[in-house]
Amino acid sequence: MSILGIISTFSKSYEAFLVVRFFEGFFFTASVVIVWVLASECVAVKQHSIAATIFGCFWVCGYCSVGILTRLVPGWMVASWCVAAPSAVLSLVQWRSVPESFHFLAEHDKSVDLRAWLRKASPNVFHLSLINHIGNDNVKKRDLHQFLSFIKENMTYLGYLGASAVIWIISFMIYMGMSMYSVYLGGDVYYNYILSGLVELPAYFMAPLLLDKLGRRATFISVNLFNGILFIILAFINYHNRSVFITTWMVTKMGVAGSFMYLFVYGGEIFPTVIRNSAMGICAVCSNLGATIGPHVRHTESYISTTMFKIIFFIVCAFIMTSAQFLDPLIGRPLGYVDPLVPVAPVRPFGGLGYGGLRGARIGEELAVERAIGAERAVENAALLGGGIL
Incomplete structure (x- = not known):
């Protein structure tokens, strides 16, 4: 520009x-x-x-x-x-x-960058060691096809x-x-x-x-x-x-x-x-x-x-x-809220964090909410929502 x-x-x-x-x-x-x-x-x-x-x-x-x-x-x-x-x-x-946003890093499975983000946000987090980094980041490309597929399903x-x-x-x-x-x-x-x-x-x-x-x-x-x-x-x-x-x-x-x-x-x-x-x-x-x-x-x-x-x-x-009247904001809901409009795929590990396939449980949003009270609490809640830290 x-x-x-x-x-x-x-x-x-x-x-x-x-x-x-x-x-x-x-x-x-x-x-x-x-x-x-x-x-x-x-x-x-x-x-x-x-x-x-x-x-x-x-x-x-x-x-x-x-x-x-x-x-x-x-x-x-x-x-x-x-x-x-x-x-x-x-x-x-x-x-x-x-830095890149927390949601983007979680959505794209960038576990190494996510660890660095959490460490910078709260240096005293004890549970960072529980986020297991498995080799290289499991990155999924987000493109127009993925966007259209999501819209088609929802x-x-x-x-x-x-x-x-x-x-x-x-x-x-x-x-x-x-x-x-x-x-x-x-x-x-x-x-x-x-x-x-x-x-x-x-x-x-x-x-x-x-x-x-x-x-x-x-x-x-x-x-x-x-x-x-x-x-x-x-x-x-x-x-x-x-x-x-x-x-x-x-x-x-x-x-x-x-x-x-x-x-x-x-x-x-x-x-x-x-x-x-x-x-x-x-x-x-x-x-x-x-x-x-x-x-x-x-x-x-x-x-x-x-x-x-x-x-x-x-x-x-x-x-x-x-x-x-027809628009309904989806984040800012109680912790654990599951969006009924989005199908939830089987939970899979994300760099050690259980993370839903299409993010039906909106764990990324909930983690962002919990960042306000500390990254340690965020990781604990991710374990509760996603089926545990692997």
Whole structure:
């Protein structure tokens, strides 16, 4: 992504620039999703809401930096270099310093790396010696065929994937539409843009309270209900009543940002580890469509009605609430919960750990939950769930 950003500054034609920027935007959405998947698979499920708050705060930092950067630098080429160069350096640093996720290592039977991961997470674990490393890692390649086979055997997840993709498209459309509309509120466009980023912070700080107390689905649906009501209110507020309109608009932007961030938590917990990366990757690719449409929804004010874009966003919020009713997050369940939708193959040894074939018992997820209270407890529970440490 950073390389494409640098290449775009050397484009000799508008068409070439558009092509490069298209692929840069494509990788941007994917990178956001992948970073969240990696982080969520390295922390306990109960800490996902806290992770969302941390991600949200850094997101706001980057969001507001765009307004500050465009105000200070002389042109888009310099701005592109200011963004792409640090991103390239940071990518190289992270390549060497950020470990693979716990779930990925368990899912791919990388017993040696898993031992190192557990040892680093909790150096005082006594049961690490019980994880028997048998020769080389028993690695299984995860490809498109494996993903399609899983979906074929568990057709319910195909419905989950379709509903999730639509929700991601709509959510990104609303978020990008509201973000880009901030420069049309009147006054200083840079100030408006930065302020529209800062108002997101309350939504992110409320994440632990809402997600843990109300649950993922209830929170996601409630926030979208809140947003839908605010869009209707916006439709009836006179644009020239500046203080009331802008205040309501900013509160609505806060709600939209909350829905946007909660979607990462909720969406990432719908799919089991074996298909999570592929499923969320598909959702991320689809979301680019919504991100492209979002900034242009405001043009309906000129061609149809001044309230049309608010009505459109109200309708899609209602659609999100309806679609979310059919999505059921699978992790965060009580220890030992078995997903009834996924057949459980006979237990086989995984580097010494009993581990189900299609991960019906979702041991990878449960181990990730138990990491919050120590890797030693994680290994003990793996023994209980998987039939013992061999």
